[in-house]
Amino acid sequence: MKSSKKTVKPVARLNQTNLAARGEPALWTMGGTLVLGVLMIVSFLILIVWNGITTFYPGKIETVILADSSLVAGEQRRSETYKPTKEVVDSLDRKDRERIVENNGFAKRTLYKIGNYDLYNEDFKWVDEFEIKQKSEPEDIMYFERVEWGPFIGFIEKVEFGDQTRLPGTGLQELLKDQHQKAVARRSAIGEIEKKKISDINYDLEEERLNLKKAELNNGLNSAKFLKVKQIYETKVSALKARYHTLQAEAEKLKQENSQYRLTLKDISGQQKDLLLSDIVRFYRANDLSLFQKLGIYFSRWAEFLSAEPREANTEGGVMPAIFGTLTMTLLLVIAVAPFGVVAALYLREYAKQGYLVSIVRICVNNLAGVPSIVYGVFGLGFFAYTIGGSIDALFYSEKLPNPTFGTGGLLWASLTLALLTVPVVIVATEEALAAVPQSLREGSLACGASKWQTIKNIVVPKALPGILTGLILAMARGAGEVAPLMLVGVVKMAPELPFDGHFPFVHLERSFMHLGFHIFDVGFQSRNAEAGKPMVFVTTLLLIFLVAMMNAVAIFIRNRLNRRFSAGHF
């Protein structure tokens, strides 16, 4: 028998621990993933915020003389390198060709916003660097934002105020500014008459017509009641029509006055364009602005964006109706989803006997959260709008038929559809919050002689409230950003009326509405010129993100106040 020496291995040195055991690779993976995620979010936010914030800042206008001696004037948008086709390269000078060959066939080009859509049929123009013979920034070139046709970039040829004609010279700018303000005031007065007062009259006319129709439906064409109503109808209608004509005349007078203030503009290559002063939104000498003036233009554009209605197929003007629609819809969504989801969760968690059935219900609720939102849109249209809305119409608005009142998409149906979409989020969050209420608190309350309902009402729900609110916040954030189902149940690209106005019952939840999310889609992908809508897409996105963040901040603020109240530190 061999006597063997001790063969116990020495203890491994501390710094030689197995890498996997120390979890270092896992740590790096986790950290790396987090960094990647944060990076994506941050770069996304920077992209949106930067593009959104800079959009309204007035840029310089460059005039460019091209190789074929044609002229281009516009705001520089962006530059890029691209590969010109062989034919293009072959047609160039030797010097330019060699430069391109040196760059592996790439050339640089710049996108100019040239405006003058009515003259050129395009808003933007790519200019190749090798085409440019000369660049300059003339001081007297002007940028006009117009009510129609987008911006005009060019010079003032002459100005006609009534029978007075003025050529460009000193003092013209001041005079123009002064008269422009007056013209704009007249334009908005006309808008007020046409949009508000005349539409009020139309509304009243429609009401009277419906009254008559109602009398006809209820009493028949030859009944005494109908004839009486018809008499009233006729006197009222003639009064309304008379009022309509006076308003019309008033508006006509203002229009007449506006038509006396005219500008003749010419573009860089001398094409002339006549324009009413009142059709100009704002104008400025783009290359002759102080920082202060630039900021003034910047903020006035923001103010217009936030408070005005859209123009030019949504690519210009403001988004006020969309802001309004988004906020109202989200508010209604929360009002609808909160009681519904919370009560359902209360039953599931507190009252229902935990078993197979409840498990199945729970699984179904969780799966509902994963159903594509467009499916909810289809359901909302079919169930809410056509079935419920159709029944409401048949019962209460039969005189308006075949025009639907509730029987089509609208604010109410859109909110309810989104409430349905987000109710699983609220149920799951509420259930979790209820489950987290310590059993000892419930027992304490029961031992005090409280009934189960009193315990839930006084102890469990208040304690779970912060968690419930978290669920509501999540639901709200999801609902505010949802677009697909809304397209089916009431969002339109241009809503003629807000859901609130001065006509009884003041709140018109059956009306279609505008929504920032849909606005982004519409401006970015449905407008005549994607490039023209691009800045609006960024600004609107920035606004939507800001709105959702604000709504969340308010909700979180409320939740934290409750939190402080219900769970001051233990011991």
Next chain:
Amino acid sequence: MNTHVEIDSDLTETVYHFQKGTDGTAIDIDKFSLWYGEKQALFDNSIDIQRGLVTALIGPSGCGKSTLLRSLNRMNDLIEGLKTGGRICLNKQNIFDKNVDVISLRKRMGMVFQKPNPFPMSIAENVTYPLKVDGVRNRNVLAETVERTLKGAALWDEVKDRLKENALGLSGGQQQRLCIARAIAAEPDVLLMDEPCSALDPLATIKIEDLINELRGKYTIVIVTHNMQQAARVSDNTAFMYIGKIIEYGKTQTIFTKPGSKKTQDYVTGRFG
């Protein structure tokens, strides 16, 4: 003490140091058994809990003393699949009778739990909670109750200036005394205490024990405790339980000095448990 008892090693028979049916019985537990589903947790327990005295339930972990205590105000009703046998009578009324309203039963039995469980409300609201769920809205009554119960729980001097503050800001011992105040707010007959000091430090424990001594006579107190010294200090009567069965029941002094059962002797002398 008046009956002489043999040392008995048989666990199935309870050793009584006084006769069942003595005068001043507050709670009469009669052949009470309890099952969690198929598993039996309590076996034919019968004792009288005497009015106005402090009765301690002692025994090793899992012996069923908390289960027995929680049966007294039917807190166990919350557990699904629970079955009971035998009777528990409060003032000669079986609490498991069909016509007994569990809510009014619990109003007659205040309960204090192992961990302080003040509600996330102000101190005053905590104390008035039992009255509020009863529909009392009279401010004078509520204010009077706050003062009376907090004084009764020896907490008044410490919190009288901050009655509107959140009860969760109190220390653990104060919270537990607040829970006692809450338990006596509805003027119950019986006070049930489920290891009220097990989550507290020694000083807070002494305060609670002093309080129990003060409450003696005003309420019938049943206290479950792990701590035998505590049982010896605060209780008049003691029941020793082992695996779902009351082994021995009698005056505390008797249980600790002249136990009738071998098991009890082993437990109180620290040989097991």
